[in-house]
Amino acid sequence: MTRQRILLLGAGGHGKAIADLLLAGGNYVIAGFVDAAPKASQVLGLPVLGG
Secondary structure: OOOEEEEEEOOOHHHHHHHHHHHHHOOEEEEEEEOOOOOOOEEOOEEEOOO
């Protein structure tokens, strides 16, 4: 089975929680986060790709 690649909108607390759930499930590959006002270049070891 091929895992789907996704981008998460928002790199704050809710985005981190969703990333944790998706990574734990093992069905998705998170390509990174998109955030309108990024505060870091990485979150949970995943890239923040900008706004």
